[in-house]
């Protein structure tokens with residue numbers, strides 16, 4: 001089932017890529033633009049560090065590490081499922097009906113729509129920052145810390161992907177809900193670039209228990225960077241990302257099914 | 269192939285009635301309809317705008333779940349087994365394309381081939397066949413965005429047939445098409461049904477489609493099935509008058525003859541309405557015997573007349 005979906009994803013994305021390859025020049029432009037826009041966030045962080053040596057108690061390499069892990073997770077989720085936010089448009093224009101009469105999940109069809117290499121535009125700068133931050137970290141690299149880095153990136157991808165689908169299903173209820181969807185996905189991508197402690201304890205609580213973005217990179221990073229948890233949460237939380245991701249995925253799947261079942265198409 | 273048993277569909281519509289108050293009303297789109305379609309049939313589903321045609325199609329294809337009643341298509345429950353059903357049916361929506369705007373038609377068809385897991389060589393021969401029958405050659409490599417409505421509809425037809433479905437469902441396939449495209453589409457559908465045995469269900473409010481294509485017609489009005497049968501029987505059931513057109517040698521007073529009455533005159537030409545119960549031959553003989561006739565012609569009631577009358581009187585089936 002999963003293997004078949006992955007295979008179908010690759011086939012569809014590949015077909016879109018071949019179609020997109022007919023315009024290589026515009027492709028390069030789009031990748032460069034996207035990369036430049038993404039780098040602006042980084043510039044904002046660097047400017048802060050011109051004025052202060054630490055941000056929320058974290059050094060520049062540590063903040064770069066947080067920025068890089070969150071950025072890579074976000075970019076990969078965006079590559080995989082970013083177009084899910086178009087659900088509302090498909091509902092409004094009635095094109096969801098066409099997706100529904102084909103033997104492949106509409107989510108998979110929407111996710112691969114317009115797939116093109118330009119989607120890697122965000123991944124390049126964020127990946128570079130992550131790689132650059134690693135040797136600069138003042139960390140005693142034990143095996144568990146080393147293992148936790150790829151795991152936290154993978155967990156982050158999973159959490160962002162689930163959130164993306166979950167927030168897209170909102171558009172089943174509110175067709176013009178793209179703004180709300182984006183505030184969760186892009187807003188989440190933005191917040192997790194920073195040490196969450198700078199937003200205060202209440203925000204941190206909300207980001208742990210309500211919209212669990214703390215599990216994208218913050219919780220596991222506390223372990224990698226050997227920092228105490230400002231909320232005093234147990235050690236278990238450092239490793240809880242997959243669990244959180246699984247719960248979010250379950251919610252997303254439920255919401256998606258409910259949305260489709262209650263979908264009423266458009267008149268005529 | 270299709271079984272529809274006592275199926276209804278209603279939509280809850282929220283309306284703003286005051287500043288904050290909202291009322292919910294239930295709008296019935298389809299009201300307890302039943303019919304079956306056997307494999308190999310070519311059925312027209314006819315009705316005015318808002319009659320419930322699209323809603324029926326959406327229930328047959330699994331897009332919408334019926335509010336009540338039972339639907340089976342190819343033995344499957346469409347809303348529960350939508351994906352399995354999708355492999356066996358093709359669907360065309362006249363008002364909107366199922367193709368991707370930015371892709372050339374050829375690439376759209378390739379994507380669809382992957383969606384249905386049609387292997388490359390089967391696809392190649394099928395595409396060649398569809399290209400010839402639908403005359404796609406000239407615009408296969410044009411982005412769908414740039415196609416005319418008629419070209420796009422032919423592309424959509426090809427897209428719905430990439431996987432060689434047993435059943436083809438079309439919702440207003442000829443809407444907005446020019447005469448030539450209409451003829452191409454109609455000719456293609458006739459061949460598809462006759463030569464490949466594909467079952468076809470087509471909705472339309474274009475009576476020409478029905479007259480040229482369908483052996484069987486179902487008429488829906490206000491969500492209810494008003495008629496189900498052959499076109500001839502429809503004409504007979506709805507007692508629409510036949511019209512006798514008489515050209516006299518010179519203008520005269522309205523013809524007086526048993527069993528028919530003059531409904532219109534224009535110089536020497538007169539139109540007589542003959543009710544279904546009256547034998548037309550007797551009327552013709554009587555007119556020819558008593559008047560100086562140059563020419564005489566009998567016209568069966570047009571389908572427009574029949575349908576208008578059906579909508580007005582609502583003949584039960």
Ligand SMILES: Nc1ncnc2c1ncn2[C@@H]1O[C@H](COP(=O)(O)OP(=O)(O)O)[C@@H](O)[C@H]1O
Pocket residue numbers: 264265266267268279281295296297315316317318319320321322323324
């Ligand atoms: N998604 C919907 N929400 C609310 N009402 C709808 C919806 N779809 C159809 N209707 C209503 O149901 C009735 C039948 O519509 P439809 O099946 O589209 O008719 P047709 O295709 O014959 O023109 C109309 O009154 C229409 O307004």
Ligand SMILES: [Mg+2]
Pocket residue numbers: 268318321322323439440
């Ligand atoms: Mg319609």
